[in-house]
Amino acid sequence: MYNSNLTIKAWAEEDRPREKLTLKGKNALSDAELIAILIGSGNKSETAVQLSKKILSSINNDLNKLGKLTISSLTQFNGIGEAKAISIIAALELGRRRKGSEIKKRPTIKSSSDAYNIITDVLSDLPHEEFWVIYLNKKNQVVKKENISKGGIDGTIADIKIIFKHAIEQLASAIILFHNHPSGNLKPSKADIKLTKKLKETGVMLDTPVLDHLIIGEKDYFSFADEGII
Numbered sequence: 001m002y003n004s005n006l007t008i009k010a011w012a013e014e015d016r017p018r019e020k021l022t023l024k025g026k027n028a029l030s031d032a033e034l035i036a037i038l039i040g041s042g043n044k045s046e047t048a049v050q051l052s053k054k055i056l057s058s059i060n061n062d063l064n065k066l067g068k069l070t071i072s073s074l075t076q077f078n079g080i081g082e083a084k085a086i087s088i089i090a091a092l093e094l095g096r097r098r099k100g101s102e103i104k105k106r107p108t109i110k111s112s113s114d115a116y117n118i119i120t121d122v123l124s125d126l127p128h129e130e131f132w133v134i135y136l137n138k139k140n141q142v143v144k145k146e147n148i149s150k151g152g153i154d155g156t157i158a159d160i161k162i163i164f165k166h167a168i169e170q171l172a173s174a175i176i177l178f179h180n181h182p183s184g185n186l187k188p189s190k191a192d193i194k195l196t197k198k199l200k201e202t203g204v205m206l207d208t209p210v211l212d213h214l215i216i217g218e219k220d221y222f223s224f225a226d227e228g229i230i
Contacts, residue, residue: 017034017048021037031052031056031061031063032052032056033049033052035088036049036051036052038084038087038088039079039084039088043078043079051078051080054077055077064124065125066088067092067093067096068125068127069089070089074088099121106141106142106143107141107142108141109176110140112212112221112223112225112226115176115178115212115214116214116216116221118134118142118145119134119214119216120216122145123178123179123180124216124219125218126182128150128151128156129156129179130147130149130150130151130156130180131148131149131157131179132145132148132178132179133145133146133163133176133177134146134175135166135167135172135175136172136174137172137173138173140174143170143171143172144170148162148163156179158177158195158199160198160199160202163175163177163199164202164203164206164208167206167208168206172208173208174210175209176210176212176213177196177214178213178214178215179215179216181215181216184217185217186217186221186222187222188224192213193229196210196213196224196229196230211225212224212225212230213225213230
């Protein structure tokens with residue numbers, strides 16, 4: 001391997017991250033090498049790649065956790081200033097939005113796992129709670145997904161009137177509810193159950209049934225429909 005004091009410019013050309021991407025394609029690069037391209041340089045004792053490896057090592061090489069890091073937490077690393085931290089955060093956000101844009105293909109939801117796969121990139125790594133709704137047509141195809149509210153670590157507010165206003169605007173035939181629990185505890189609270197019941201009752205009156213309510217964790221989910229409580 002390379003000496004710590006050897007700068008990236010002194011490496012063999014095929015081993016430099018930018019040149020490696022050009023010569024071998026993006027899939028040939030490690031996560032650390034991709035981050036190194038974003039930050040451009042390391043510090044006096046570490047190359048950009050070594051610094052990137054240190055950042056990844058601090059989060060057990062989990063890119064989901066990397067997406068949760070703030071500017072202040074990233075700038076704790078020697079060689080990462082505010083501009084570099086912003087570059088990392090922006091790149092990860094673009095990746096998240098890219099996955100979110102795939103909803104334009106109008107996938108069909110046939111199960112709770114289908115619903116989870118559509119929303120997990122939006123909710124699984126957030127440090128605060130958010131409430132989302134997916135609106136479906138008669139074929140259970142996704143018409144739109146909508147962020148209804150954003151809250152704090154322990155909760156968020158979902159306005160029933162707003163949820164069904166969007167349903168009417170989208171001419172939705174059914175809806176699925178989602179919110180995340182940053183704590184990782186997927187058990188629904190009494191407030192979650194009460195809200196779900198109200199939304200279900202409203203959906204029946206407006207002929208826009210609530211098919212499910214999913215609580216999203218970092219790597220798993222809880223489905224009200226699967227558990228028979230909706």
